[in-house]
């Protein structure tokens with residue numbers, strides 16, 4: 534990677550500041566073909582570009598985190614990736630942190646290349662953080678964890694995903710009786726130990742999981758951020774957050790994609806939709822914290 538003249542501020546510190554000033558909401562940039570159609574756009578690169586540019590213009594000055602889902606850009610090949618590159622740069626320029634949702638995971642030597650694609654400051658898709666999958670073994674993520682440390686970026690590791698199919702792998706019990714997901718969380722706790730105000734290594738834990746976390750023996754106190762997708766289109770609400778996350782609710786970065794994006798293409802409507810979810814999240818977190 535590019536040599537750094539000075540140690541960059543860690544992602545965890547940058548994220549905590551953004552959460553404190555803008556609120557913790559993350560909005561996903563997920564240009565589904567159906568959303569392009571709803572917005573009156575063509576399902577091609579021009580439609581993708583217009584959609585993405587509108588979302589960035591509407592929300593990059595307002596929300597803490599924007600999370601482009603790479604698959605929706607990859608389906609258009611190199612021209613789709615060019616749209617993604619510009620969106621990442623524009624969103625960061627406007628003050629949002631960009632979490633690239635790429636869910637990468639591979640053997641360590643290949644993981645190093647994925648890490649450079651998103652976490653090397655010289656890379657065209659350089660982002661503030663990236664989502665990764667630990668299901669080739671947590672240790673295979675080491676190159677990404679190390680590059681994140683060096684470049685002041687973050688890594689969000691899938692632990693307990695929002696989809697119902699995730700449980701067959703994530704709740705599975707290891708020989709010592711701990712669940713696979715609890716083991717992932719344990720690794721993250723060790724990674725973030727001693728970091729203040731919080732570590733740069735997050736977990737993805739679905740807001741849809743209700744009270745099933747107990748079944749996975751999941752201890753969410755990892756001293757790092759907890760990305761919580763599933764609010765809106767997948768049925769969870771802001772009011773579910775304290776139930777799912779308990780005392781860790783202060784570290785939750787709730788994600789909403791379709792339920793905000795459906796408000797477009799009107800910029801004011803997109804902003805109002807995000808603001809409504811942000812208010813609901815703030816209310817839910819504040820009342821949970823007040824209740825102790």
Ligand SMILES: O=C(O)c1cc(=O)[nH]c(=O)n1[C@@H]1O[C@H](COP(=O)(O)O)[C@@H](O)[C@H]1O
Pocket residue numbers: 561563602634636664693694695696737738739762763764765766767788789790791792
């Ligand atoms: O890592 C993610 O972002 C993610 C993890 C997970 O467990 N569930 C999940 O839905 N996501 C992503 O979060 C977004 C949810 O979108 P909506 O259901 O439209 O709000 C999509 O981009 C998913 O790929």
